[in-house]
Amino acid sequence: MTAALSISLHVNGERVEAQVLPRLNLADFLREHLKLTGTHVGCEHGVCGACTVRVNGDIVRSCLMLAAQTHGATIETIEGLSDSGEIADLQAAFRDRNALQCGFCTPGMLVAAQDLLKQEAEPNRERIREHLSGNYCRCTGYQAIIDAVEDTGRARMGRTP
Amino acid sequence: MTVSTNPQALSVLDRPNSYIGRVVPRPNLERLLQGRGLYVSDMELPRMAHVVFLRSPHAHARIVSIDAAAARQMQGVIAVVTGVELAAVITPWVGVLTHLKGLKSAPQHAIAIDRVCWQGEAVAAVVATSRAVAEDAAEIVGIEYEELEAVTEMRTALDPATPVIHPSLGDNLAFERNLDAGAVDPAFKDSDAVVEAEFVFGRHTGVTLEPRAVVADWNAAEARLTIYQGTQAPHMVQNIAALHLGLEESQVRVVCKDVGGSFGIKVHIYADEMAVYALSKLLRRPIKFVADRVESFNTDIHARDHRCKGKIGVKRDGTIVAFEIDDLTGIGPYSMYPRTSAIEANQVVNLVGGPYTTKNYRARARVVFQNKNVMCQYRAVGHPIACSVTEGLVDLAAAKIGMDPVEIRRRNLIADDAYPCASPSGLRFEQLSHHESMSMLIGMMNYDALRTEQAALRTKNIHRGIGIASFIEVTNPSAAFYGVGGARISSQDGVAVRLDAQGSVICQTSITEQGQGSESLTAQIVGSVLGVSMARVRVILGDTDNTPYGGGTWASRGAGIGGEAAVQAAKVLRRNILDVAAAILQSSPTELDIANNAVVNAQDGAVRIELRELARIVYFRPDTLPPGIQPELMATRHFVPREYPFAFTNGIQAAWIEVDTDTGFVKLLKHWVVEDCGTIINPQLVDEQIRGGVVQGLGAALFEKCIYDERGQLTNANMADYLVPMSGEMPDIDIGHVVSPTRETELGAKGAGEAGTAGAAAAVANAVNDALRPFGVIITEIPLTPQVILTALGRI
Numbered sequence: 001m002t003a004a005l006s007i008s009l010h011v012n013g014e015r016v017e018a019q020v021l022p023r024l025n026l027a028d029f030l031r032e033h034l035k036l037t038g039t040h041v042g043c044e045h046g047v048c049g050a051c052t053v054r055v056n057g058d059i060v061r062s063c064l065m066l067a068a069q070t071h072g073a074t075i076e077t078i079e080g081l082s083d084s085g086e087i088a089d090l091q092a093a094f095r096d097r098n099a100l101q102c103g104f105c106t107p108g109m110l111v112a113a114q115d116l117l118k119q120e121a122e123p124n125r126e127r128i129r130e131h132l133s134g135n136y137c138r139c140t141g142y143q144a145i146i147d148a149v150e151d152t153g154r155a156r157m158g159r160t161p
Numbered sequence: 162m163t164v165s166t167n168p169q170a171l172s173v174l175d176r177p178n179s180y181i182g183r184v185v186p187r188p189n190l191e192r193l194l195q196g197r198g199l200y201v202s203d204m205e206l207p208r209m210a211h212v213v214f215l216r217s218p219h220a221h222a223r224i225v226s227i228d229a230a231a232a233r234q235m236q237g238v239i240a241v242v243t244g245v246e247l248a249a250v251i252t253p254w255v256g257v258l259t260h261l262k263g264l265k266s267a268p269q270h271a272i273a274i275d276r277v278c279w280q281g282e283a284v285a286a287v288v289a290t291s292r293a294v295a296e297d298a299a300e301i302v303g304i305e306y307e308e309l310e311a312v313t314e315m316r317t318a319l320d321p322a323t324p325v326i327h328p329s330l331g332d333n334l335a336f337e338r339n340l341d342a343g344a345v346d347p348a349f350k351d352s353d354a355v356v357e358a359e360f361v362f363g364r365h366t367g368v369t370l371e372p373r374a375v376v377a378d379w380n381a382a383e384a385r386l387t388i389y390q391g392t393q394a395p396h397m398v399q400n401i402a403a404l405h406l407g408l409e410e411s412q413v414r415v416v417c418k419d420v421g422g423s424f425g426i427k428v429h430i431y432a433d434e435m436a437v438y439a440l441s442k443l444l445r446r447p448i449k450f451v452a453d454r455v456e457s458f459n460t461d462i463h464a465r466d467h468r469c470k471g472k473i474g475v476k477r478d479g480t481i482v483a484f485e486i487d488d489l490t491g492i493g494p495y496s497m498y499p500r501t502s503a504i505e506a507n508q509v510v511n512l513v514g515g516p517y518t519t520k521n522y523r524a525r526a527r528v529v530f531q532n533k534n535v536m537c538q539y540r541a542v543g544h545p546i547a548c549s550v551t552e553g554l555v556d557l558a559a560a561k562i563g564m565d566p567v568e569i570r571r572r573n574l575i576a577d578d579a580y581p582c583a584s585p586s587g588l589r590f591e592q593l594s595h596h597e598s599m600s601m602l603i604g605m606m607n608y609d610a611l612r613t614e615q616a617a618l619r620t621k622n623i624h625r626g627i628g629i630a631s632f633i634e635v636t637n638p639s640a641a642f643y644g645v646g647g648a649r650i651s652s653q654d655g656v657a658v659r660l661d662a663q664g665s666v667i668c669q670t671s672i673t674e675q676g677q678g679s680e681s682l683t684a685q686i687v688g689s690v691l692g693v694s695m696a697r698v699r700v701i702l703g704d705t706d707n708t709p710y711g712g713g714t715w716a717s718r719g720a721g722i723g724g725e726a727a728v729q730a731a732k733v734l735r736r737n738i739l740d741v742a743a744a745i746l747q748s749s750p751t752e753l754d755i756a757n758n759a760v761v762n763a764q765d766g767a768v769r770i771e772l773r774e775l776a777r778i779v780y781f782r783p784d785t786l787p788p789g790i791q792p793e794l795m796a797t798r799h800f801v802p803r804e805y806p807f808a809f810t811n812g813i814q815a816a817w818i819e820v821d822t823d824t825g826f827v828k829l830l831k832h833w834v835v836e837d838c839g840t841i842i843n844p845q846l847v848d849e850q851i852r853g854g855v856v857q858g859l860g861a862a863l864f865e866k867c868i869y870d871e872r873g874q875l876t877n878a879n880m881a882d883y884l885v886p887m888s889g890e891m892p893d894i895d896i897g898h899v900v901s902p903t904r905e906t907e908l909g910a911k912g913a914g915e916a917g918t919a920g921a922a923a924a925v926a927n928a929v930n931d932a933l934r935p936f937g938v939i940i941t942e943i944p945l946t947p948q949v950i951l952t953a954l955g956r957i
Contacts, residue, residue, distance in 0.1 A: 023293075031203075036196075037196070037199075037200075037203035038195065038196015038197060039196065040196075040200070040202075040370070040371070040421070041202070042370045042371065042372075042421075042454070042880075043454045043879075043880045044453060044454060045454065045879060045880065045881065047879075047880035047881050048370060048880055050370055077196070078195065078196030079195065079196055079197070082194070082195040082196065082197075091191075091194040091195070094190075094194055095186045095187075095190045095191070095194060096186060097845075098186070098187065098190075098678075098845050098846065098849050100190065100193055100194065100676070101422075101675075101676025101677065101678075101849065101853060102193075102369075102370070102371070102419070102420060102421050102422045102423075102675055102676035103190075103193025103194070103198055103419065103421070103676065104200065104369075104370040104371045104421030104422060105370050106193055106194060106196075107196040110194070125893075128888075129888040129889045129891070130888075130889050132888045132889075133887040133888050133889035133890075134887075135888070136368075136370060136880070136885060136887070137370070137888075138367070138368055138369060138370050138422050138424070138853075138857070138885070139422060139676050139853045140849060140852065140853050140856075141849075141852035141853045141854075141855060141856035141886075141891060141894060141917075142856065142886075142887075142888040142891050143852050143891070143893055143894055144849055144852070145888065146888065
């Protein structure tokens with residue numbers, strides 16, 4: 001253990017100043033220091049995708065990034081994306097399709113799905129399945145999630161699902 | 162697609178604006194969608210400390226010494242506790258039940274004392290102000306082990322040369338069951354063909370995305386323990402914790418908020434969880450434990466580690482004349498507590514041959530101890546084994562006599578008009594629909610067209626296969642499952658409903674929610690029976706202080722048992738409301754009804770008094786009611802199945818797959834399921850239970866396996882090496898329903914949570930063998946990895 005480092009960053013639009021140990025990962029920083037518990041920790045080795053957040057516009061596994069690396073960064077978590085309304089339509093589609101059961105994978109899944117929808121207008125099912133293949137869901141079997149993302153993509157292009 | 166074979170005159174459930182049978186969104190989704198749920202891993206309490214367990218690196222070893230002196234000196238460390246020290250607070254247990262005759266196990270401690278019996282068993286607990294500090298301290302605890310010979314191979318576990326894991330038990334045999342029904346030997350003798358095969362199943366686990374998590378909070382002043390835990394059965398946890406900590410049940414409260422996946426993984430009592438309860442009592446403060454992923458793989462129950470020899474006799478006309486199985490399973494060093502680890506093998510014996518008419522059935526199941534992680538009940542307990550063996554044998558028999566797999570099933574599935582009837586193993590079936598289900602499936606998948614396509618593609622060296630699997634599923638278990646064996650696991654459930662002071666409804670139920678939709682189905686039922694909109698029904702669950710006593714959610718029981726309790730409680734409340742309304746309105750209850758949150762005329766639907774107004778009068782101006790009226794705007798009812806020990810459901814699945822014979826990869830192209838779970842409360846929830854269940858079965862079919870080496874080391878205890886289904890590999894799954902309600906309840910619902918898992922692997926295995934038929938290859942092992950397939954093809 002070495003000395004704490006000072007970091008300054010923006011999280012969900014709020015400026016955050018913190019002292020963090022070099023070994024603290026971003027997921028633990030968000031959950032334990034900022035109490036943003038919507039970012040879930042499923043594996044702590046970068047496989048399951050439950051801890052996916054947005055850092056400077058890119059999706060990142062927060063368990064694989066150190067808090068110290070986020071100095072000067074802009075971070076958005078599920079709480080911020082919910083409050084800004086950016087993914088309200090995607091969340092509604094998940095609700096309508098029952099695209100979540102236990103809900104533990106859902107924040108990461110939503111962040112990853114929104115990333116795809118921002119990159120590509122109206123991705124097809126195969127693209128959606130491929131893009132979300134880094135996010136585990138043990139409850140749904142994925143089909144309802146694919147449906148919800150597909151519906152949202154279509155609706156954003158002005159088409160009825 | 163829904164066909165009702167057995168339309169039932171629904172009374173209170175059939176009313177206008179009923180939510181029964183309708184797709185409505187689950188009320189609890191918004192908080193989960195916004196990341197604002199409350200999982201145990203999110204919880205923090207004042208003075209809360211964190212525990213990290215030191216776990217054995219050996220499968221079998223004597224603990225020579227534990228040196229924690231340096232760790233205890235570390236800043237932030239509160240305690241390092243060994244098994245002996247913790248035993249002063251909590252007593253050991255033995256995971257046996259009396260109805261599983263002969264089942265034996267050894268006393269198990271919360272933390273190992275003197276000896277460890279599997280890699281991952283807890284040896285000491287480090288408690289500190291943070292998890293990071295506890296992990297740092299754990300690194301400097303010195304534990305000396307003397308390694309003992311590990312028993313890992315189930316096939317030799319009973320050999321005289323193999324060490325006995327628990328010498329006091331005499332041998333490594335935990336349980337054996339034998340069954341001999343009908344006249345098996347003459348039947349085989351009369352067969353035109355007999356086929357035998359050994360089916361091998363990979364040991365796998367549930368991989369709940371949220372690991373097991375507990376916060377235990379002993380309040381020394383109240384002499385009360387509050388356990389926050391992601392569990393499927395809060396009252397069971399309450400009973401067990403109290404029993405082993407020397408407390409009354411009233412001194413233990415179990416609270417279960419959001420749970421990040423369960424699938425049967427979280428219906429057991431784990432030694433480390435018991436240790437957390439005890440540590441809180443010992444250290445007089447809240448203690449939090451969240452398993453990390455490596456711990457999850459090493460300590461969450463495993464399941465399905467079976468080798469089952471099977472034999473089928475068949476006539477030339479396709480008549481199946483007998484089944485015989487010899488099942489062997491290794492369950493780890495202890496039978497789990499309190500549900501035991503013999504249930505899975507017992508279910509295999511019960512369920513093999515279940516969909517078929519033959520009365521000739523012989524079975525032996527042996528359950529042996531080994532130095533691996535414990536095995537116990539995981540989603541669809543025993544069903545995938547029984548279904549894979551049965552359906553694998555049926556396909557082998559069909560191939561042997563040159564009959565189509567659909568045709569042999571048509572000739573042997575129990576007729577839809579043959580009910581009630583019983584299986585050779587004594588299972589009683591009230592009403593199943595195998596034939597109608599299969600007909601629907603064949604139509605949905607366009608079977609003949611697929612066969613044509615398959616034949617055409619074969620000429621182009623593309624190898625596709627169709628696999629069919631019929632199954633039965635145990636749901637709505639009565640006390641026959643656990644209670645009769647002495648387990649304090651409730652088979653009844655209770656629901657309390659009350660009208661609040663604004664005319665909304667508060668409903669407390671003893672079933673629990675892990676995402677299945679328990680909250681939704683309860684609100685749908687209560688809203689329908691009462692005539693109240695779902696938005697005005699709030700459901701409370703997962704709290705032993707604040708719900709009626711009951712079993713919880715497992716074994717596909719929530720909707721069928723908890724749902725019926727909700728029907729009955731809501732009926733009483735409805736009657737009570739109408740009694741009060743009649744008094745207020747100077748009318749008679751029979752002339753009144755409740756619809757859209759108001760008391761209305763039964764005749765013409767005209768609104769007489771809003772429930773909000775009725776509640777205001779009852780709670781705040783009872784002085785204005787006629788003399789003598791004592792309104793009762795709360796009602797509680799409990800329900801347990803009494804007529805049938807289990808409400809069996811049935812279904813059938815089909816897989817359409819392609820095998821790449823160069824790489825050994827299997828591509829899942831499409832999957833179909835037709836299922837009959839009786840009354841469907843919410844079609845979307847049922848379909849999603851089935852899809853999720855299918856995908857867990859597909860994981861077992863293709864990917865999932867806990868790989869142990871010969872020394873009992875789990876070699877793939879992480880998510881990168883233990884593969885589970887991802888979205889890119891999964892097919893779309895089409896689902897159809899046949900509806901045969903159980904007449905045992907007014908609701909008519911049977912369970913649906915395990916049907917998908919029961920038959921998926923069998924369908925895929927049959928499809929792979931169908932695809933590989935031109936190569937003369939039969940594979941009876943899952944997971945069907947490229948290595949298994951290429952080995953069978955002689956390519957590697």
